[in-house]
Amino acid sequence: MNPLPSSLADWRFDGELRTYQSEVLEQIPAAPADAAMHIVAPPGSGKTLLGLLLAAREGRRTLVLTPTVTIRQQWVRTARDLATDDAQVSDDPANLADLTVLTYQLLSVTGDSSPFDDLARAQWTEQLVEAGRTEADAATWLATLAVDNRAQYRRGIRKRSAGLRRRFAQTRPESLARVLHPNALALIDRIVDAGVDTIVLDECHHLLDHWAIVVAYLRARIRERGCTGLLIGLTATLPSADDGTGFENYTQLLGEVDYEVPTPAVVKEGHLAPYRAHVWFTEPVPQEAHFIRRSEAQLHELMVQVLSTPDGVSYLHDQLQPAAATTDAETADADAPTPPPAPALPPEESARRGIDRALSADFTLARACGAVLRAAAPRHPLCALLDPQLFTRASTDDLLLVLARFALNRLLRNPAARDQWRYVKGALADFGLHLTDRGIRRGRNPLETTLATSIAKDHATIDILRHELRSADGERIRAVVVTDVVEAGDNRGLTGGAAPGALRVFxxxxxxxxxxxxxxxxxxxxxxxxxxxxxxxxxxxxxxxxxxxxxxxxxxxxxxxxxxxxxxxxxxxxxxxxxxxxxxxxxxxxxxGLLGEGWDCPAVNTLIDLTSVASSVSTQQLRGRTLRLDPAWAQKVAHNWSVVCLIPPHVELDSDAELDRLRRRHSHLWGLSADDHTRVITGLDAALDRGTRDLLDRLIAKDPATSIDALNQAVLAGIRSRSQTHADWRIGQPYTARERDVVAVRSPHRTALVQVLPAVAVGAPTLFLLGALASGGLTAVASGALEWNLPLAAGAGIALGGGAVVALGRRIPELIRGLRRRRDPSLVYRETARLVSRALQDAGRIPFLPDTAVEVDRQREPDGSTRLRLVFEGPARVRQLLADAVQELFGPVRTPRFLLRIASARRPDAYLAVPQQIGRRRADAEHFAALWQDAIGPCELIELQGEEGLVVLRAARAQSGQLEGSGARTTLWG
Missing domain, CATH: 3.30.70 (Alpha-Beta Plaits)
Known part of the structure; x- marks a missing residue:
């Protein structure tokens, strides 16, 4: 069946299209072979108009699906501006038109008595029977629970229903008809009978699980009638692969992204407001600090009572001194000669090798045990052998990890330690760790919850608003303060205060x-x-x-x-x-929930984010609220504030949750670099300049010379005015829409990678000998032919001189290259990154990339140091893999299979980890070493095997690596 005729082809847009809108219409072909168009563009970039123009180009009857009524109304208004007659546009499911706009919910309703709920109740009954009840008793118990504790009954049903929905979503779309409400099925029938052939999916990142399957079912019904069922997916944010089955359903519907409009492009073209990301730091108020102090004292007491005991210290010692591997006598070749016993090592070296073995077996646990041993028993003989650079201060996570492992491996096995097991189990539960005989399960961490919902964040809102009001544009401030909930259900056991949420901050x-x-x-x-x-x-x-x-x-x-x-x-x-x-x-x-996705108020120019969101979808949708142009302020600039609550340095307790959330949040966002205001990047570098990041790192490391107040003073000192930010974006100027991955390395002036004489010396003795023999032979022939009577000493001198000339002449290019590297060390880093690229290509890990895909950017810092940025171009997956490999090469050595050793006459040898993608096969690692030898200079490839390999690995781990540290990795746009 052909679709019914439609007059969408007559729709016209008389305005001027934006550059990226024109590019989408030009680059995405009409009626694509896979019958799907997938477009990503930020909020406010004109997705509604673009979707309508794409649908009008197809000329078929169209259904638009939106997640909310508010967004549905926006589509109707814009569509009627294009249509030749308002009657061509409808939002009435009973009166379908050439273009009909409905919500996803209308298609996916399952009715008052959901089949999923019925299946969930049956599943619950089966679980009760498996636990020992009769079927009649199970049914009676559930019926009683539904009356006596309706809320608990509904929670149990919802939990099981959600699991059933996820599994059901993996079945064939046609089977969904069994669970849809009759009204939803009737609506789908009307849509198909009306000849709809194009489906526009607005905010299509919602198409996970149930909604995705409903759309797939609708499309299948359309195709049964002989139509195409073209899907046009529009979203500001892609869902995450972490969504599992839901993500698979989404990608099966829409496939790869056909066109992505980056937020910076829309800003530079003047269609979104320029913006800055800022962070305000705070610390818990006294009542919350008392709770944290109590937790700190509890953890310290737990460590003293458990890990400082002889049994605890013995456990830490055993973890750091695992037995050396021995040959199994039963499998050994009886005819093979017995190898001579290895010479006994000095006790100190034997202990060092034990530590090396422990790190190789389980790096995280061994490092934590070493750090805890230094805290619990600082005079233990092993502490003198633990490198302070690797075995740093015992963090809260270190203590909790070691305590949990100790309880499982020592206390649980000992019947006499039952009381101590219960004590540790109860104490760990206070930190959100549930210790069972099956292992450790993470629960809700009260410490993290205290920080996430601290009332100090509410007070920070006042501090931020005061700062904004006192700026040059204070009279223009229109701010929105967004929280997760209206009022949280609990306040972490703290008494005397309001529950966290929007009510409290208001x-x-x-x-x-x-x-x-x-x-x-x-x-x-x-x-x-x-x-x-x-x-x-x-x-x-x-x-x-x-x-x-x-x-x-x-x-x-x-x-x-x-x-x-x-x-x-x-x-x-x-x-x-x-x-x-x-x-x-x-x-x-x-x-x-109300002021996030879909809320439109262009006058808002300041966001204060008190939520706990960090996902790409939620973060970008929330930030998008401030970016719409304000007709009343042509020079509008948005400020988007994140508020972070940190434990101050004088408290030994740690919690990385707030900072991890901040970093994950900014990893999804483009913004102007806080160090170089002409660059558009992702990551925390867009919110904090280098000095502030260093101060933050020191504060997290518990440096007593730092404070939250000093950190905020650094934040304020780095804030540029809104007029400066508007100029920094250079709106209207030409730009190149490309993305590049960046790895930053520290100042390279004193690295062993930059060599001159060692590179020149490679092969020099052989060349000298050959040159001397050749010169001596030519001299002898010439003296005989010309009847020269040269003294022996003169002939020898000529021979030696000739050998030197030959050796030096062959090495002049290497000498010049070495001197250039000494003058500009960035050259060796660029060459290194390029040979990593070639090694990955030769190993078949990435496709061909030209050398120009790897460049180096050298920048002089105010303190006189040099900052190098290695910049990688190419397809996203390829450049990310290449940047990962370079970051691994220059990062701290942990557990590689191969190392490169670079010898230096004046400094300690340098060790670099061969990237995992190269070190998978020995041949690839050897090829990488050969490339290094030719391009950089002498090196030695070491496969880390046996006791000797552990010794080398120990020396490599003692080095800090070449990466800049905080802010080493980012993505650059433009």
């Missing part, structure tokens, strides 16, 4: 005179509040916008509750957003 803003003057408003799905001073004015403004009465409730201290009878979320959100645009409200507080 109350704080309303009680501070400076922020209360901004007329803050709290807006969530169930709450609308403002200050007592502004309540009447806000209520009147909302009445005018909504055309309905707004009630002000009395008796809430500094705040008032506003009631808007009969209004749903969409219109109320739009009305409050209008107050922000007008400047009546300058601070809006809410949750990411």
């Amino acid at each position: 109350d704080l803003l309303a009680s501070d005179p400076e922020t209360a003057a901004l007329c803050p408003v709290l807006l969530t799905a169930q709450h609308l509040r403002t200050t007592a001073a502004d309540a009447d004015a806000v209520a009147q403004a909302l009445e005018r916008a909504l055309g309905s009465a707004v009630e002000v409730e009395e008796g809430f201290g500094a705040t008032r509750v506003l009631r808007v009878p009969g209004f749903g979320g969409g219109r109320l959100v739009a009305a409050v957003s209008h107050l922000v645009t007008d400047g009546r409200v300058r601070v809006l507080v809410g949750t990411r």
Whole structure:
């Protein structure tokens, strides 16, 4: 069956397309062979118009699916601007038109009595029977639970239903008809019968599990009627491969990305506002600090009582001194001669080799045991042999890891240690570790929760707003403060304070005179509040916008509750957003569920992110709220703030959760470099300059000379004005839309890689001998032919001189190259990266790359040091693999199979780990060493085997590596 005729082909856009919109229309062919178009573009970049133009180009009846009603309304408005008649566009599922816009939920509803819930109840019954109940008893117990504790019953059903949905999503799409609500099936029938042949999937990153299968089913039904079922997927953020089956469903539908519009390109073309990323650091307030101090004391007491005992110290010793491997007598060749016994090693060297074996067997555990031994028994003989650079301060994670392993390996096996096992088990539970006889399971860590929901972050919101208000553009500030929830269910056992969430931070803003003057408003799905001073004015403004009465409730201290009878979320959100645009409200507080994806308020220019999100989808959607152009401020610049709560240096307890979240969050975001304001990069370097990052590293390392206040002063000192940021983006200037991976290395002036004489000396003796013999022979022939009577000494001198000339002449190019490297050490790093590329190509790991795909950028720092950035171009997967290999080569040595040793006459030998992708096969590693020998200079390839290999590995691990450290890896755009 051919699709019904449609007049979408007559739709016209009379405006001017953006560069990337034109490129998409030119580069993605109509009616692609795989019947799918997959486009990634940031919020505010014009995806709606682009999707409509792609659908109109196909000329077929079209269905647009959106995740929310608000987004659905945006599509309808834009479509009617293009259509020749408003009747061509519909959002009514009972009245389908040439282009119909519906929500995903309309297609995927399963009804009041979901078959998944029925299956979940049956599964629960089976589990109870397996646990020893009769079937009748199990059914009675579930029925009783459903009445006596409905919430717990629903949680159990939801948990099992979710698992069943995920498994069901892996079956054939046609089978989904069994679980869809009859109304959803009837709607799908109408869509197919209406001749829909193009499906536009807005915010298609939502197509995981159930929704993906519904779309696949709809497409299959369309194809059964003889149509194509073209899919046009539009999203600002790709889902993660960590989503497992859901990600597979997504990629099976839409395939690879056909075109990606990077956020910087949209900013440079002037269609999104320029922006900066900032970070504000804080530390727990006294009540929270008391809880953390109590945890610190508990952990210290646990270490003293368990690991400082003779049994604990014995365990640490045994972990660091595993037995050497011995030949199994039963499998040894009886006819083979017995090898002579190895000479006995001095006790100290024997102990060092034991440590080497432990690191090779389980690097993480051995390093943690060494660090803990230094803390628990600093006078133990092994401590003198532990390299402080490797066995650093025992972190909280080190202690918890060692305590858990000790409990499993020593206490659980000993019936007499049952009480101690229970003591350790209970103590570890306080840190979110559940110790069982099957191993360790991570649960909710109260320490991490305390930091994530600290009230200090709410106070940081006031600090940030004060700073923004005192800037040159303070009068233009329109801020949104976003939290995870309205009010968290628990406050970590702390008493006397409000629960974390939007309500708590709003109350704080309303009680501070400076922020209360901004007329803050709290807006969530169930709450609308403002200050007592502004309540009447806000209520009147909302009445005018909504055309309905707004009630002000009395008796809430500094705040008032506003009631808007009969209004749903969409219109109320739009009305409050209008107050922000007008400047009546300058601070809006809410949750990411309402003020995240789909919320549109172009006047907002400051985001204060108090959420715990770090995924690519959530992070980019939230940051996108501030990037829309503001018609009232042509020079708008957005500031996006992350707030991080850290344990101060004077507290020995550690928690990496906040900093890890910050780093993961910024790894998804493009931004201007804080060091070089002309570069667009990803990573924390876009928020913190090098000096601030170094200070942060020192603070995390518990340097007593650092503090949170000093860190924030460094942050403030590095902030550029909004006008400077606007100029830094160089909007309207030409740009190259490309991505490159970058690996930064430290100042190279004193590295053993830069050599002159050793490179020249390779093969010199042989060349000298050959040159001397040749010169001597020519001299003898010439003297005989010309009847010269040369003295013996003169002939020998001529021979030796000739040998020197030949040897030196053959080495002049190497000498010149070595001198150039000495003058500009960056050359050797570029050559090294290029030979890594060639080795990977020759090993078949990556396709061919020209030498120009690897470049080096040299930058002089204010302190006189040199910073090198190795820059890699090419397809994303290829350049990332190459950058990974170079980062491994120059990074700290851990557990490689092969090492390169570079000898130096004046400095200790340098050791480099042969990258894993090259060291998989011996032949590839040997080829890499040969390339090094030719391009860089003398080296020795060492395969780390046996006791001797451990000795070499020990020396290699003692080196810190060539990487810059914090900020060593990033991605560069442009």
